Amino acid sequence: MTLNMIRPGNKCKVTSVRGSGSTYQRLLEMGLIPDTELQVVRFAPLGDPMEIRLMGYHLSLRKKEAAMVEVAHG
Amino acid sequence: MDSSSFSGSLAVVGNPNTGKTTLFNALTGLSQKTGNYPGVTVEKKTGTIRLANGQFEALDLPGTYSLAAASPDELVVPSVLHGIQEGAKPVSAILVVADATSLHRNLYLVSQLMELNLPMIMALNMVDLAKESQIVIDLPELSRRLGFPVIATHATRSGGLVELREAIGRVFSQDPPAEPGLFSDFAETRDQLTSDLSGKCKTPIPPTMIFRALFDERGHTARHLKEIYGEDILQDLLTRRAELTEEHGKLIELETRVRYTWIRKLLRDVVSHPELKVVTRSERVDKVLTHKLWGPVTLLIVLTILFQSIYSWAGPLMDLIEGQVGNLGTWIGSFLAEGMLKSLVVDGIIGGVGAVLVFLPQIVLLFFFVAILEDCGYMARAAFLLDRVFSRVGLSGKSLIPLLSSFACAIPGIMATRTIESRADRLTTILVAPLMSCSARLPVYVILISAFLPEKKVLGVFGLQGLVLLMMYMVGIVIAVPVAWLLKRKLLQGNLPPFLMELPSYKIPSSRTVGIRVYQSASAFVKRAGTTIFAVAVLVWALAYFPRPESVRQEHANQRVEATAQRHEARLALLFDYAQDRFPQGTDEQALESILRADKELAGLLDGSMADGTAELTRVVSSWKSLDADYAVAISAIDREEDGAYLRTSYIGRAGQLIEPVVAPLGWDWRIGMAAIASFPAREIIIATLGVIFNLGSDQDESSAELQGALRSAERSDGSPLFNIPVALSIMIFFALCAQCAATLVTIRKETGGWRWAVFSFTYMTTLAYLAAFVVYQVTSALGWGA
Numbered sequence: 001m002t003l004n005m006i007r008p009g010n011k012c013k014v015t016s017v018r019g020s021g022s023t024y025q026r027l028l029e030m031g032l033i034p035d036t037e038l039q040v041v042r043f044a045p046l047g048d049p050m051e052i053r054l055m056g057y058h059l060s061l062r063k064k065e066a067a068m069v070e071v072a073h074g
Numbered sequence: 075m076d077s078s079s080f081s082g083s084l085a086v087v088g089n090p091n092t093g094k095t096t097l098f099n100a101l102t103g104l105s106q107k108t109g110n111y112p113g114v115t116v117e118k119k120t121g122t123i124r125l126a127n128g129q130f131e132a133l134d135l136p137g138t139y140s141l142a143a144a145s146p147d148e149l150v151v152p153s154v155l156h157g158i159q160e161g162a163k164p165v166s167a168i169l170v171v172a173d174a175t176s177l178h179r180n181l182y183l184v185s186q187l188m189e190l191n192l193p194m195i196m197a198l199n200m201v202d203l204a205k206e207s208q209i210v211i212d213l214p215e216l217s218r219r220l221g222f223p224v225i226a227t228h229a230t231r232s233g234g235l236v237e238l239r240e241a242i243g244r245v246f247s248q249d250p251p252a253e254p255g256l257f258s259d260f261a262e263t264r265d266q267l268t269s270d271l272s273g274k275c276k277t278p279i280p281p282t283m284i285f286r287a288l289f290d291e292r293g294h295t296a297r298h299l300k301e302i303y304g305e306d307i308l309q310d311l312l313t314r315r316a317e318l319t320e321e322h323g324k325l326i327e328l329e330t331r332v333r334y335t336w337i338r339k340l341l342r343d344v345v346s347h348p349e350l351k352v353v354t355r356s357e358r359v360d361k362v363l364t365h366k367l368w369g370p371v372t373l374l375i376v377l378t379i380l381f382q383s384i385y386s387w388a389g390p391l392m393d394l395i396e397g398q399v400g401n402l403g404t405w406i407g408s409f410l411a412e413g414m415l416k417s418l419v420v421d422g423i424i425g426g427v428g429a430v431l432v433f434l435p436q437i438v439l440l441f442f443f444v445a446i447l448e449d450c451g452y453m454a455r456a457a458f459l460l461d462r463v464f465s466r467v468g469l470s471g472k473s474l475i476p477l478l479s480s481f482a483c484a485i486p487g488i489m490a491t492r493t494i495e496s497r498a499d500r501l502t503t504i505l506v507a508p509l510m511s512c513s514a515r516l517p518v519y520v521i522l523i524s525a526f527l528p529e530k531k532v533l534g535v536f537g538l539q540g541l542v543l544l545m546m547y548m549v550g551i552v553i554a555v556p557v558a559w560l561l562k563r564k565l566l567q568g569n570l571p572p573f574l575m576e577l578p579s580y581k582i583p584s585s586r587t588v589g590i591r592v593y594q595s596a597s598a599f600v601k602r603a604g605t606t607i608f609a610v611a612v613l614v615w616a617l618a619y620f621p622r623p624e625s626v627r628q629e630h631a632n633q634r635v636e637a638t639a640q641r642h643e644a645r646l647a648l649l650f651d652y653a654q655d656r657f658p659q660g661t662d663e664q665a666l667e668s669i670l671r672a673d674k675e676l677a678g679l680l681d682g683s684m685a686d687g688t689a690e691l692t693r694v695v696s697s698w699k700s701l702d703a704d705y706a707v708a709i710s711a712i713d714r715e716e717d718g719a720y721l722r723t724s725y726i727g728r729a730g731q732l733i734e735p736v737v738a739p740l741g742w743d744w745r746i747g748m749a750a751i752a753s754f755p756a757r758e759i760i761i762a763t764l765g766v767i768f769n770l771g772s773d774q775d776e777s778s779a780e781l782q783g784a785l786r787s788a789e790r791s792d793g794s795p796l797f798n799i800p801v802a803l804s805i806m807i808f809f810a811l812c813a814q815c816a817a818t819l820v821t822i823r824k825e826t827g828g829w830r831w832a833v834f835s836f837t838y839m840t841t842l843a844y845l846a847a848f849v850v851y852q853v854t855s856a857l858g859w860g861a
Contacts, residue, residue: 022144028330029140045366046462057176058577
C-alpha cells in the first residue's frame with residue numbers, strides 16, 4: 001500500500017521509500033523514513049496535492065510523490 | 075562600513091519557516107544589504123549586529139532542510155559554510171534557528187552543521203507555539219546533550235532576544251561542539267581522500283565537503299568541487315563513491331537513517347509530547363482555509379482584494395506621480411532654453427525615468443500584500459489549493475501570485491518569484507510572467523480598438539470591442555501554457571525538484587518583516603530606474619532626437635517667416651480698409667494722415683487705453699484678433715510638423731524605414747515599425763510616438779479623439795488607408811506578446827543574475843509576437859476584414 005491511497009484522517013507507518021533522485025532524497029530528509037508514523041490530513045479541493053502530518057509538522061506533497069512511499073496501517 | 079572592522083561573521087542557518095528571517099531582521103534592523111551570489115538565482119543577504127563587545131557581520135542563508143544539495147542552487151548554503159563560495163567571506167560561527175514545534179525534523183540539519191567544526195548556538199524559536207501544543211522541552215538538558223548554548227525565542231514577540239544577543243556576543247570565542255561521530259566508518263575514507271586530493275590542489279579541500287561529495291549521488295557537489303579545485307579530483311571521488319555504494323547500499327538512505335536514529339536517541343526524555351494530540355489553532359484555521367468549498371472561496375476573496383489594490387488603489391497614486399513628474403518637467407524646462415539640453419532633460423531623462431517610476435505604487439502595494447501573505451503562512455495554502463492547475467504545465471502553486479501580479483505589471487511579478495525555491499520553476503515563471511497582459515498594454519489596446527473596431531454586438535449580447543479586449547488578455551495566458559511547458563520540460567529539464575512543501579503554522583505577520591520587505595523591493599526598483607533604465611531612456615531619446623538635419627530646420631523656419639508675412643499683409647489690408655471708410659481721403663497727405671489716425675484708434679482699443687469705439691471699429695478689432703488666432707494655429711501646426719519631420723529623419727525613423735520590408739508582412743508601414751522600435755523602453759510610449767508621427771504633438775493619450783481621427787485618416791504612399799481592422803489587430807497582438815519594456819528586461823537580468831535570460835526573453839517574445847502578428851494579419855486579411 002502506498003501513501004497516496006490512505007484516506008484522510010487515517011494514520012499509517014512508513015515501511016519503505018522507493019525511487020531515486022531529488023524527490024527520493026527530499027522525502028527521506030523530511031523524515032519519511034521507515035518506522036515514521038504519519039496521518040493523512042486532507043486532499044486539496046482539486047484532488048491533488050495531499051497534506052500529511054508527521055513529526056509535529058504538516059507537509060504537502062503530490063500524489064505522484066506519495067506513491068513512492070510504502071506504508072502499513074499503524 | 076569597512077568589513078575589516080567586523081569582529082566575526084555569523085551565518086544564520088535553519089529550515090524554511092522557522093522564523094529565521096524575522097529573527098535576522100530583529101538582530102540587524104535596516105543595516106541589511108541584499109545581492110546575488112554569482113551565477114545562481116540565490117539572494118545574498120547580509121547585515122550588521124551591534125553588540126557591547128563589537129560588531130559582527132551576519133549572513134542570512136536561504137532556508138534549507140539539509141546540507142545535501144538537491145540542485146545547484148542548494149549548494150550555496152554548504153559552500154558558504156565551508157568557506158568555498160565565490161563572493162562570500164569565511165564564516166566564523168553559526169546561529170542555527172530551529173522550530174520548537176518540530177524539533178525532530180529541525181535537528182536533521184543541526185546534526186549536519188555540528189560536523190563543520192564551527193562554534194554554534196541555537197535559537198529555539200516558536201517556544202510559545204510549542205507550549206500551546208503542550209510540547210515540553212528540557213532546555214538545559216538539550217543544550218548539554220548538543221554541546222552548545224540553546225536560547226528559547228518567541229515566534230512574533232521579541233521574547234528571548236536579549237539572551238540571544240548575549241549568546242551571540244560570546245559565540246565567537248566558544249569552542250566548536252563535539253562532532254556527533256555518526257559516520258566514523260567513513261572517517262578513514264574521508265580523511266584519506268582529503269589528504270590525497272588536497273595534494274593535487276593549491277588550497278586544502280574541507281573534509282566535510284569531501285564527505286558531502288561522497289554522499290551526493292547525483293554529483294552536484296562533485297561537479298561544484300571540480301569547478302573550484304580542478305578536473306583532477308573528480309575521478310577519485312567517483313571511484314570512492316562507487317565503492318561505498320557497493321558496500322553500504324544507497325548512501326542517502328544510510329545518511330537519513332543514521333541521523334534520525336541519533337536524533338531519536340538525543341531527544342529521548344528531552345522532549346515530551348502530550349498523550350492526546352492537541353488540535354492547534356493553526357489546524358482549526360486550516361479546516362476552513364483549505365476546505366473543499368471555503369478554501370477556494372477565501373482564496374478568491376484574497377485575490378480580489380490583492381487585484382483591487384494593484385489595479386485601482388494604486389491608480390490615484392500613479393496619477394499623482396505622473397502629474398508630479400509632468401510638473402517637474404515643466405518646472406525644470408522653464409529654466410532651460412529651447413533646444414537639445416531641454417529635450418534631453420525633459421523628454422529623455424524626466425520623461426523616461428518618470429514613465430517607469432509610475433509603477434512604484436503598484437510595487438509597494440503588491441509587496442505589502444505578498445509579505446503579509448507569506449509571513450502569516452497563507453501563501454503556502456494558496457499554493458496547496460491551486461497546485462493542481464499549475465502542475466499541468468510543470469509549475470507549482472507557488473507561481474500563482476507572481477503570475478497574477480504580472481497582469482498589473484511584470485516587474486513586481488518577477489520580483490515576487492523570490493518565494494519559489496526551485497530554480498527551474500522560478501526561471502520558468504520569470505520567463506512567462508511578461509506574457510501576462512500588464513496595465514501598460516491597456517492604452518495600446520484601447521486606442522486601436524476604439525479607433526478601428528465598430529461598436530456592434532456579437533450574438534446579440536456581447537459588445538465586439540469588449541470581446542476583442544478580452545481576447546487580448548486571453549492570448550497571453552493561452553500562449554503562456556505551451557511556453558511554460560516547453561521551457562520547463564525541454565530547456566530546464568535537468569532540474570525538476572519535487573513539490574514537497576511544508577505548511578507552516580499560521581502566525582501574526584511581523585510588521586518589521588513586512589516593512590523591510592516593502593522597503594527593500596521599493597528601493598531596489600528605484601535604484602534600477604536611476605541606473606540602467608535611465609541609460610536606456612537617454613539612448614532611445616538620442617536615437618529619436620538626432621541627427622536633426624539642417625534642411626528640416628531651414629524648411630520650417632521659412633514656413634514660419636511666410637506665415638508671419640501673411641499675417642502682416644492681412645493686418646495692413648484691414649487697417650487700410652478701415653482708414654478709407656472712416657477718414658477723408660483725397661490728397662496723399664490726407665490718406666497718410668487717415669491711416670495714422672486709424673492706427674492710433676485701433677491701438678488704443680487693442681491695448682485697453684480706449685474704453686470702446688464705434689461698431690465699425692469693434693468689428694475691425696475682432697477681425698484683427700481672429701487673424702492672431704489663425705496665426706497661432708498655423709505656427710503650432712508648423713512646430714508639430716517640424717517635430718514630426720525631425721522624428722521621421724531621426725536614427726529611429728531611418729531604422730523604421732530600413733525594417734519596412736520586415737514589418738510589411740504584418741501589414742505595417744515604416745511609421746508603425748518606427749513607433750514599435752521607439753516604444754522599447756515602455757509599450758505605452760507608442761501612443762506618444764504615433765502622436766508625433768502624425769503631427770499631433772506628443773501629449774496624446776488613449777482617449778484622444780484627435781489621435782483616433784488621425785489614425786483613421788492616415789494613408790499609405792499609394793493613397794490607401796494605412797490602418798484597417800487586420801492592421802489594428804496585428805499591432806495589438808504584437809504588443810500583447812512582445813517584450814517591449816526595458817524595465818522588465820532589466821528586472822529579469824537582476825533576478826536571474828545575468829543578461830542571458832533577459833536576452834532570451836526578448837528574443838523568444840519578439841519572435842512569438844512577430845509570428846502571431848503575421849498570422850493574424852494574413853488570416854484576417856484573407857477573410858476580407860480589411861475591406
